[in-house]
Amino acid sequence: MTPADPKLLANIRIVLTRTSHPGNIGAAARAMKTMGLSQLVLVDPAVFPNSQADAMASGAADLLAQARVCTSLAEALADTTLALGVSARRRDIVSEVLTPPEASLRLLSEAPVGPVALVFGNETSGLSNEELSLCQGLVTIAANPDYSSLNLAAAVQVLGYEIRQAWLGHASWPQPEMDAATGDEVEKFYGHLETALAELEFLNPGSPGKLMLKLRRLFARTRLAKEEVNILRGILTAAQEAKQAASRMLNRDAE
Amino acid sequence: MTPADPKLLANIRIVLTRTSHPGNIGAAARAMKTMGLSQLVLVDPAVFPNSQADAMASGAADLLAQARVCTSLAEALADTTLALGVSARRRDIVSEVLTPPEASLRLLSEAPVGPVALVFGNETSGLSNEELSLCQGLVTIAANPDYSSLNLAAAVQVLGYEIRQAWLGHASWPQPEMDAATGDEVEKFYGHLETALAELEFLNPGSPGKLMLKLRRLFARTRLAKEEVNILRGILTAAQEAKQAASRMLNRDAE
Numbered sequence: 460m461t462p463a464d465p466k467l468l469a470n471i472r473i474v475l476t477r478t479s480h481p482g483n484i485g486a487a488a489r490a491m492k493t494m495g496l497s498q499l500v501l502v503d504p505a506v507f508p509n510s511q512a513d514a515m516a517s518g519a520a521d522l523l524a525q526a527r528v529c530t531s532l533a534e535a536l537a538d539t540t541l542a543l544g545v546s547a548r549r550r551d552i553v554s555e556v557l558t559p560p561e562a563s564l565r566l567l568s569e570a571p572v573g574p575v576a577l578v579f580g581n582e583t584s585g586l587s588n589e590e591l592s593l594c595q596g597l598v599t600i601a602a603n604p605d606y607s608s609l610n611l612a613a614a615v616q617v618l619g620y621e622i623r624q625a626w627l628g629h630a631s632w633p634q635p636e637m638d639a640a641t642g643d644e645v646e647k648f649y650g651h652l653e654t655a656l657a658e659l660e661f662l663n664p665g666s667p668g669k670l671m672l673k674l675r676r677l678f679a680r681t682r683l684a685k686e687e688v689n690i691l692r693g694i695l696t697a698a699q700e701a702k703q704a705a706s707r708m709l710n711r712d713a714e
Numbered sequence: 715m716t717p718a719d720p721k722l723l724a725n726i727r728i729v730l731t732r733t734s735h736p737g738n739i740g741a742a743a744r745a746m747k748t749m750g751l752s753q754l755v756l757v758d759p760a761v762f763p764n765s766q767a768d769a770m771a772s773g774a775a776d777l778l779a780q781a782r783v784c785t786s787l788a789e790a791l792a793d794t795t796l797a798l799g800v801s802a803r804r805r806d807i808v809s810e811v812l813t814p815p816e817a818s819l820r821l822l823s824e825a826p827v828g829p830v831a832l833v834f835g836n837e838t839s840g841l842s843n844e845e846l847s848l849c850q851g852l853v854t855i856a857a858n859p860d861y862s863s864l865n866l867a868a869a870v871q872v873l874g875y876e877i878r879q880a881w882l883g884h885a886s887w888p889q890p891e892m893d894a895a896t897g898d899e900v901e902k903f904y905g906h907l908e909t910a911l912a913e914l915e916f917l918n919p920g921s922p923g924k925l926m927l928k929l930r931r932l933f934a935r936t937r938l939a940k941e942e943v944n945i946l947r948g949i950l951t952a953a954q955e956a957k958q959a960a961s962r963m964l965n966r967d968a969e
Binding site for chain 1: 744748749750772774855856857861862863864865867871878879
């Protein structure tokens, strides 16, 4: 078997959102490096950089030095084609719940094309519904139902371990056939969708919440290709133009 | 599928030897509890009990309260029929190196009969050769060759995770056919063997090291049954008696 391609691991991003304790960031970096993962992205960390993070990183200080800090999860995922959220329990916001081996295969299958992400929430509150809505799937570690509270770095270690085992087990990964849309492209589509639906008076722009979440869930499940996003946005534009024309005519008639 | 038997997990002991940092003991207890493991044994810990251990244990303080403290690894393994040592790299002291899934299956196969153990060494130096010689096999987590240094609790988390996955995947475990000798019985056999070999002038009692390690490796690979230990010790006793008789005769002839 030819050795597995290190570029695949370099395309798998570990995203930690709203981490409270800098020590956990350092311990997560150490866990990543032991499994050959190198791309750490921090979204709105409470404290970073920090000496406690450095101490817990041990020999993985290079990962902290190279870590990217973002102000929003959308920014962290803008160029990714796949983002999976890690959660201790099943959540309703996305329909698909993967085991760690399933998630590893999915990430490694997409990694030849471009960056993919595994997203970990805050230590106490986990991933918010808004954060989960930016993910295309959910990963759950089967834990003791009486005490399922894995430490953040421990969860990174388990997922990193499974990714490495899957990576070692497959010398080559097939190129995915679909030219997947990036997170940024998909988010722009959702923005366009929300605007268009408001213009069509299909949703209340003051409280778009539930409907938009349901639509996100639908599209997250299908995984959108670039071309599909273009088609959908073309349809939205056409609908907007029709509505604007109708409004203009209505206003003219009323004059 | 009927639910897996919780008694199996209760028979899998996590043994931490010569742990330097009490925080690691607490974090290991937390990792264990998230995977449903409860039996923690500490061999000669540097500091225990300790407030840092309590803090890192989070909701797993009960495991620390129930932890058994031993002065030697032999004491910790005395009633076990199988002990596997965890090491970051391949060592020569025992020939068999298992992956975490293989180790999990082995431990769960033996657990219906009695206690089995997974042994973790000191944070810096790992397991000593003497400690490894008390184990019947070695487990290695396939890590990044450039940085394979998993934190102690992270290693406990990965092994605990694999044990839980194997446990969840098999509703029932076959009873092992062999009536395995306990660690204490096997150690007494090794003691007897060394004495007998010295009496036979087969080894130098001043430096029995290498030969005894080779013999331990041999027997560790085969896994000894109680009956086999009795047979081997019977042979040793017979050899000792023959040697003593020969010496007596030699002395008498020399008189």
